[in-house]
Amino acid sequence: MRILVVNVNTTASITETIAQQARAVAAPGTEIVGLTPYFGAESVEGNFESYLAAIAVMDRVMAYDQPFDAVIQAGYGEHGREGLQELLNVPVVDITEAAASTAMFLGHAYSVVTTLDRTVPLIEDRLKLAGLYARCASVRASGMAVLELEEDPLAAMEAIVRQAERAIHDDKAEVICLGCGGMAGLDEQIRQRTGVPVVDGVTAAVTIAESLVRLGLSTSKIRTYATPRPKKVIGWPGMFGR
Amino acid sequence: MRILVVNVNTTASITETIAQQARAVAAPGTEIVGLTPYFGAESVEGNFESYLAAIAVMDRVMAYDQPFDAVIQAGYGEHGREGLQELLNVPVVDITEAAASTAMFLGHAYSVVTTLDRTVPLIEDRLKLAGLYARCASVRASGMAVLELEEDPLAAMEAIVRQAERAIHDDKAEVICLGCGGMAGLDEQIRQRTGVPVVDGVTAAVTIAESLVRLGLSTSKIRTYATPRPKKVIGWPGMFGR
Amino acid sequence: MRILVVNVNTTASITETIAQQARAVAAPGTEIVGLTPYFGAESVEGNFESYLAAIAVMDRVMAYDQPFDAVIQAGYGEHGREGLQELLNVPVVDITEAAASTAMFLGHAYSVVTTLDRTVPLIEDRLKLAGLYARCASVRASGMAVLELEEDPLAAMEAIVRQAERAIHDDKAEVICLGCGGMAGLDEQIRQRTGVPVVDGVTAAVTIAESLVRLGLSTSKIRTYATPRPKKVIGWPGMFGR
Amino acid sequence: MRILVVNVNTTASITETIAQQARAVAAPGTEIVGLTPYFGAESVEGNFESYLAAIAVMDRVMAYDQPFDAVIQAGYGEHGREGLQELLNVPVVDITEAAASTAMFLGHAYSVVTTLDRTVPLIEDRLKLAGLYARCASVRASGMAVLELEEDPLAAMEAIVRQAERAIHDDKAEVICLGCGGMAGLDEQIRQRTGVPVVDGVTAAVTIAESLVRLGLSTSKIRTYATPRPKKVIGWPGMFGR
Amino acid sequence: MRILVVNVNTTASITETIAQQARAVAAPGTEIVGLTPYFGAESVEGNFESYLAAIAVMDRVMAYDQPFDAVIQAGYGEHGREGLQELLNVPVVDITEAAASTAMFLGHAYSVVTTLDRTVPLIEDRLKLAGLYARCASVRASGMAVLELEEDPLAAMEAIVRQAERAIHDDKAEVICLGCGGMAGLDEQIRQRTGVPVVDGVTAAVTIAESLVRLGLSTSKIRTYATPRPKKVIGWPGMFGR
């Protein structure tokens, strides 16, 4: 089985980190293909960048010319998953939803610890639309920008642990979700520091995508995610990024 | 005052219809500028098309080289308003929210009558995120595609009236919102046929945009809609549509 | 166009402040008529006083013997708007709802800063019934009584700014609504002090009322706000206040 | 113990019906005093009439010159209970809330069958504010006006049973609340016809009021229902109805 | 009338405390019978113990061989009430719901002060399912285990008062519910210390059970709480506890 793991930003090193994290949990026989969008921002931390990422991810996936069995959109709180579901017949898994869905099997309430404060409302809104917000204790910002996670991993770790502990003690979270694709790989350390299960969205998404494929399940095409109607579209595909 | 009214699809005749509708209610001294995106679908009836429209609208507005005082995004249930709010310092008004917000001053519950069934969840989701859903009695599809509204206005009128009446009698709506930018101009007839107030999102948005400008109010820049952080963005602006 | 702006308390100086504030934003050609109820409390800060205000406002409007195009109920969190909607055929705008509805075009979440703690639940309840509460970050009390706003405007300003800042930093509000008709005129200073948009309900309501009139829209008479059925009513109108 | 049962309309025969119903369940030693407001409508079926009733009930209770232990406001879905709670130190029980609260001990979901369609939103709104709506399956109108209940009891019974059966079968109600003070006495027949428990708000309220008195509990005066602050009130009490 | 008051744990002294508390408010002619389950935990502070209590309470009630008119399940936040409702034709009252339902007649919002932090989610979940959570300001843990309430009543009192005061000042509660059957008898002291009404679930449940019996009302058997279908059940009744 081949799963495309698509980064939402254009920083190739983050794509690589994400793909490695995905490979670490993939079942034998699962091939993980990491993809970087052809256009967009070097990191996604707001609505403009997130909307741009939405079509950049669709563009990149549509440009991929080999068969594949599932797609993972590896951005936390980003737009676009619904569009991919319309364009494809294979399952699409968003890491925000994968993490929340997994966390809900592990504790009564979960919190998300993410990067900058400005991204908190995006994540909350995506969780609300996904119907996964009722048991969300809080979404907290560590104050670390996406690229700082790579540049200063020690400071990032401390900042994330600090907010995770506040989530646990003040907000009554029992599980922590790492709220950024770029936090891949920090889960084990944070679990040791906080004493609660820590869910990384990328690895959670890999197991969910594999599960859907194994169960023979894919996106319902009966209404919301039906294939787009045939119509004249100017500027897509073919004009973006290539 | 100059207000940009941006269509979400690439059909220029619809832009013209919308702009005329806007001009009909604009205050003396308000200039309405209708804009058609440089790229995207001829009509927007789903998530892929809507996400494409989101950036196409941002692209078109950023390419406009004259000063302006407010922007109206003239697509019903579409993505993108939050991105415009980040990029601009002037008020941004989405017609979905303008219509709902206006309807709530007129009756205890309102319904939206839109085009195709597949767009219903998009509209519901936008209203939920906007916090304007609590008094929404229903979102109903007339079954008419966006372009059919232009091609067969009589059939469209009948289909819309039929659903409006069901909304009133079955769902207990007291106000009807016309759920498509392309329905501009049908409000008076539908009011006469149904006996309830009918809100057109475009005209409602014009008065709201004018009001915000007159009150000296614009988007809060303190958190969610802060200007995007300076960072490397590949493929924007300058590569799209021009 | 003539708009009646009705104070909810019997203090004429507050009526005058409100009317001046309304006139400052009214469009050319809009006449603002300030009305003070014939009976009720000198300030409204609780349910008994608010219920009394509800009928006092209806009484005062029904006693007005000139034509008018819209009515603004200028009390924050007060009862009664629904009764006016039944009695009248012109639009009725409540300043609590006008402020919230306007704030929602400006930021992801808004807070209300009001007078006494005891009025907080009234405001919350009105916003909940109005379906405008989902994006309300908080309703906070400054601790200043209504009449103290006039008597000690400097202290009032400080107390309001203090709560506005807590709303912004602790509750994540991005817009502040001034939660008392008597706070009219403070908006610009508070905006400068806090850095976020500040919405005054009276001026917001004026633009909304004007907009509804211009759009030819008024209260739906089909169900909730139908004209009262003809029946014997003892003690109304004619026994109150005249 | 003396309990005041206050009608919300000015029709004395309805007061008498209600008081008799109350006496039928009152404990030995409980004196039921039926009161008719000095002003207001002969029946209450909308917001204007309901707001008028709100102060008429307060006026009537304040004019009562004997000691009493509790007050029951015997109107379904009416305004005013919060004002009474501010003015009094004894418990205040609203029959809408008494019925819903009681019904929730009897089945998984309850419905209310009331009089005219126009009163349905009032009842729904009161239940929502009371926090008793989550298990409400529906509020249904029988189409019978309040006074028709007295004039044509047989037709009323049939109309109520018809809606009760639809509530049970279509809306999955397991308990029926009689949504009008004037329906007092119909509960037993409707229970026999429908096979589910039927709750009359007046009798439910009597047992709740007695219980609160016996438990030594009354309205919390710490915040929302604190006694009104001393201030100048024009036109209350003393000018109404006497 | 005979009311069974069933403890959820197997500590007989707590049964006795509860029964005495119940008798103190029971009407003349009401006999209170305290029952202790034949099996289960000495105190119930978690889900395993609560599920065990659920069937232990059913077992104990089914083993009672005299007629009775109502049953009170005297555990706060425990499972099982729905099962009793299926097995019995007389009313069943849970003290968690009795307390919340009563508190809602007394103030705008209530809080529960319970024993250990781990029981807080159980209570919240029961209140949510009961549809009585909308006006719950908070559920707070005193940190005292159930058995410590008996062993060190002075420390318990202080710990409960401390949390009650935080509920009042921080969470805006206007009424306090004592969140443990074993807190019976502390209500008056806590009321004096905090200045707000304090509701004990056991006494509230007694008056509600008596009221339902007097009103001739019992559990609806039409759907959710219909008598179990005749089927082969291994291990019940007859194998438990006797």
Added chain:
Amino acid sequence: MRILVVNVNTTASITETIAQQARAVAAPGTEIVGLTPYFGAESVEGNFESYLAAIAVMDRVMAYDQPFDAVIQAGYGEHGREGLQELLNVPVVDITEAAASTAMFLGHAYSVVTTLDRTVPLIEDRLKLAGLYARCASVRASGMAVLELEEDPLAAMEAIVRQAERAIHDDKAEVICLGCGGMAGLDEQIRQRTGVPVVDGVTAAVTIAESLVRLGLSTSKIRTYATPRPKKVIGWPGMFGR
């Protein structure tokens, strides 16, 4: 890896059907062990039976004397999962939640088709507590009892398809969940008949349990699901079923 799949009723043939269904999707190297409770009802269709099943499942799992890596509770809408989570350190997956969680990756809204009408509220309540109800379009009863599914599979299929089609067309479901452990194996046929994805809770639960084990995640022990405190428990374990 060894996964215990525990039936909630005492009918061994249903345990076998469930276990076979689980084995059909289990990964190579996963051993599925089907367990039948030692006590309880031959089918679980209501609260009494479900509470009994709750402890019977705990009892059966605690009596299992070999190591295992995860537990699946194979009853739809049943009580007890929280208790298992307290008693065990390995992941516990409830099939109700597994099905809903999986369905939410496949469509905008899902419906559950279950057995008898009386079980509908149990399923709804479990989904609400699990925070998975927001995107539930409906829970519908086929009218077939659990044991009839085995006795008359053709009739069961028709009844399920009929309700699934109503869920799709009337309630706007895009995915169907099979709401009974005993429906295992019908998913493919129903998918072909309805054209939408059909989720079987047992197979979904197997992939989720395997995923949690692979990810090294298990129940958070920090609060709600902490191991029960050491205390005297009469009648557990050791007196039930052995």
